Amino acid sequence: MMRQFELVERVKRYDPSADEALLNRAYVYAMVAHGSQKRASGEPFVAHPLEVAAILTDLRLDCATIVAAVLHDTIEDTGATLDEINRTFGPEIGSLVDGLTKLKKLDLVSKQAAQGENFRKLLLAIAADVRVLLVKLADRLHNMRTLHFMPPEKRRRIAEETLEIYAPLAGRMGIQELRDELEELAFKTLNPDAYETIDNRLKDLTGRNLGLVEEIEAALREKLAAKGVHATVSGRHKRVYSVWRKMERKSLAFEQLSDVYGFRILVDTLGDCYQALGIVHTAWPMVPGRFKDYISTPKQNDYRSLHTTVIGPQSQRVELQIRTPEMEEVAEYGIAAHALYKEGVTSGAQLGAESRAYQWLRRTVDLLAEGDSPEEFLEHTKLELFHDQVFCFSPKGRLIALPRGATAIDFAYAVHTDVGNSAVGAKINGRMSPLFNELQNGDEVEIVRADGQIPPPAWEGLVSTGKARAAIRRATRTAVRRQYAGLGRQILERAFQRAAKPFSDDKLKGALPRLARTSIEDVLSAVGRGEMFSGDVVRGVYPDYKDERPREAREHARAGQNGHASGTAIPIRGVESDLPIRFAPNGGAVPGDRIVGILTKGDGVTIYPIQSPALAAFDNDPESWIDVRWDVDPEEGRRFPSRLALQSINEPGSLATITQVIADHNGNIENVSMKRRTPDFTEVTIDLSVFDLKHLNAIVSELRAKPAVSKVERVLS
Ligand code: MN
Numbered sequence: 256m257m258r259q260f261e262l263v264e265r266v267k268r269y270d271p272s273a274d275e276a277l278l279n280r281a282y283v284y285a286m287v288a289h290g291s292q293k294r295a296s297g298e299p300f301v302a303h304p305l306e307v308a309a310i311l312t313d314l315r316l317d318c319a320t321i322v323a324a325v326l327h328d329t330i331e332d333t334g335a336t337l338d339e340i341n342r343t344f345g346p347e348i349g350s351l352v353d354g355l356t357k358l359k360k361l362d363l364v365s366k367q368a369a370q371g372e373n374f375r376k377l378l379l380a381i382a383a384d385v386r387v388l389l390v391k392l393a394d395r396l397h398n399m400r401t402l403h404f405m406p407p408e409k410r411r412r413i414a415e416e417t418l419e420i421y422a423p424l425a426g427r428m429g430i431q432e433l434r435d436e437l438e439e440l441a442f443k444t445l446n447p448d449a450y451e452t453i454d455n456r457l458k459d460l461t462g463r464n465l466g467l468v469e470e471i472e473a474a475l476r477e478k479l480a481a482k483g484v485h486a487t488v489s490g491r492h493k494r495v496y497s498v499w500r501k502m503e504r505k506s507l508a509f510e511q512l513s514d515v516y517g518f519r520i521l522v523d524t525l526g527d528c529y530q531a532l533g534i535v536h537t538a539w540p541m542v543p544g545r546f547k548d549y550i551s552t553p554k555q556n557d558y559r560s561l562h563t564t565v566i567g568p569q570s571q572r573v574e575l576q577i578r579t580p581e582m583e584e585v586a587e588y589g590i591a592a593h594a595l596y597k598e599g600v601t602s603g604a605q606l607g608a609e610s611r612a613y614q615w616l617r618r619t620v621d622l623l624a625e626g627d628s629p630e631e632f633l634e635h636t637k638l639e640l641f642h643d644q645v646f647c648f649s650p651k652g653r654l655i656a657l658p659r660g661a662t663a664i665d666f667a668y669a670v671h672t673d674v675g676n677s678a679v680g681a682k683i684n685g686r687m688s689p690l691f692n693e694l695q696n697g698d699e700v701e702i703v704r705a706d707g708q709i710p711p712p713a714w715e716g717l718v719s720t721g722k723a724r725a726a727i728r729r730a731t732r733t734a735v736r737r738q739y740a741g742l743g744r745q746i747l748e749r750a751f752q753r754a755a756k757p758f759s760d761d762k763l764k765g766a767l768p769r770l771a772r773t774s775i776e777d778v779l780s781a782v783g784r785g786e787m788f789s790g791d792v793v794r795g796v797y798p799d800y801k802d803e804r805p806r807e808a809r810e811h812a813r814a815g816q817n818g819h820a821s822g823t824a825i826p827i828r829g830v831e832s833d834l835p836i837r838f839a840p841n842g843g844a845v846p847g848d849r850i851v852g853i854l855t856k857g858d859g860v861t862i863y864p865i866q867s868p869a870l871a872a873f874d875n876d877p878e879s880w881i882d883v884r885w886d887v888d889p890e891e892g893r894r895f896p897s898r899l900a901l902q903s904i905n906e907p908g909s910l911a912t913i914t915q916v917i918a919d920h921n922g923n924i925e926n927v928s929m930k931r932r933t934p935d936f937t938e939v940t941i942d943l944s945v946f947d948l949k950h951l952n953a954i955v956s957e958l959r960a961k962p963a964v965s966k967v968e969r970v971l972s
């Protein structure tokens with residue numbers, strides 16, 4: 256535990272004018288207040304606030320902040336009151352401690368609580384005085400360092416909150432070291448296996464490349480010195496979490512990560528930065544697209560530096576950061592560094608008067624003061640904090656973070672794979688909305704689900720998360736395989752029936768070696784895909800069976816004897832069935848038409864009207880002809896596509912007459928195209944969907960009765 260004199264020494268080291276008596280008073284006050292309280296580790300509790308204060312002395316913060324850190328847990332956990340602290344330490348420290356006390360109970364990742372509201376409280380407290388955030392971050396860092404004493408569930412929750420809220424906030428405030436450590440600790444807690452794996456690989460790499468870092472450092476130093484640039488060079492491998500993120504972001508394996516080493520070049524002046532850059536680029540080839548000038552355009556948290564990557568002396572990629580010691584201060588301490596360049600800065604308002612990070616905080620607070628709705632609030636804060644993410648909520652208030660551009664489909668899969676697979680619609684902020692609409696910050700998303708859904712393969716192109724993409728691919732693959740197997744089974748059952756041979760899975764199983772297939776499923780889907788003929792399967796099971804059937808099926812169909820509940824025909828219910836079925840494009844069959852199915856390799860069955868001229872193309876391929884029959888329940892009101900070709904007289908209102916007739920009969924027009932052939936007549940092609948042949952015929956008859964229409968014909972593909 257840190258001793259009283261150590262605390263004073265730590266502060267005096269960077270601030271000789273620090274109020275020694277005040278620090279001593281705080282130390283004693285906390286010691287007395289926390290008394291015999293213990294932490295989960297068994298240590299005296301007071302060790303915690305003192306460690307927090309120590310972390311803040313590393314950031315070289317002002318005396319008031321250090322004192323507030325020492326006192327930060329007294330009001331909540333001991334008999335101390337705000338009044339007493341105000342009296343003993345003054346209002347500046349009092350308000351800091353008060354702000355910290357208010358933050359103690361915030362749960363920023365709880366599934367149920369209003370996270371927006373809590374986050375708002377957090378920002379309000381820290382924006383009143385940014386030093387509150389600095390203490391809070393140090394508090395969190397020490398809690399993360401000692402997290403292993405907590406029960407596992409609590410550990411997880413705290414780590415999640417750290418990764419989602421506090422680490423990005425530290426980054427936003429530009430306190431890189433703190434951010435890095437928070438991320439490392441949180442990642443280690445949340446994903447210990449991944450952490451260990453990467454950590455071991457990094458160590459392994461370091462072992463194998465012993466001396467490489469020093470070699471590159473020396474090479475850099477030498478090149479710079481040769482041109483008279485005075486520089487300090489230091490290299491190290493990257494942090495585990497940053498390696499992990501890179502692997503995740505770019506879907507790379509560890510072996511593919513070529514730049515796990517980063518080097519920092521500190522030079523005296525701004526001009527030297529660019530000169531050093533020129534020297535490095537002259538000495539080694541630069542990797543295109545990697546150069547960034549954060550000196551002329553600083554990051555939002557005031558970070559300034561030059562970044563580049565070159566192919567180094569050993570032909571490996573070397574990442575370089577070039578900057579001055581002043582820039583280095585900001586890179587390390589961020590908003591905390593701003594106090595260093597100002598004389599006698601102690602108050603929160605003055606602290607970081609020049610800091611863009613602080614300006615951001617002020618802007619955010621101004622928005623709050625204007626009484627923004629929680630949605631707008633999130634829009635403005637989290638949006639800027641995590642600018643490449645959108646934050647949406649489930650109706651129960653669960654926060655879902657998604658990459659920018661994500662859709663409700665991504666959201667659904669982020670909640671659960673089952674939710675994604677069964678999604679049929681979305682309510683965004685209470686309003687029905689297409690599933691593929693891009694989500695905005697603060698959207699509340701409710702997924703409308705229906706059982707027995709299969710995600711359409713086209714969804715793959717509408718999502719931005721890998722999780723959704725993989726799940727869609729898996730679900731459609733499974734569904735398609737199941738569909739083909741279902742079709743294959745129907746085809747086989749009928750083939751065996753016609754052959755008057757019993758069919759069972761067992762019999763099929765026995766014939767697998769003869770069929771050169773590994774499973775029943777395999778046979779079924781091969782037949783469904785048209786990759787294997789049903790006749791071959793029958794012969795595989797009953798080797799002496801003689802098959803006459805293909806020709807017969809076609810004759811059957813041609814003779815128009817199918818379609819009447821013949822036991823061997825496959826029932827057709829429409830396109831949305833569990834069979835891979837399509838209707839011939841450009842004028843398909845409707846119930847009432849006599850139909851035949853054509854099995855095309857990998858395409859399932861296409862339904863044609865028996866009169867279709869397109870069928871001639873399959874005449875020499877008897878195995879592809881499948882007996883099918885309609886099995887449509889008129890009650891369901893399913894519609895089927897058909898096409899009409901009309902000739903209409905060119906006079907005003909002709910087209911209106913035609914469409915009116917179709918509408919009057921409750922036909923659905925899907926598409927209309929017109930071609931004027933002569934001055935007097937126009938050819939009109941109408942794609943419409945109807946319930947059945949009767950329905951279609953009624954429309955055709957009425958159209959024929961109209962004087963504006965000179966000719967109506969049905970188009971069959
Ligand atoms: Mn604490």
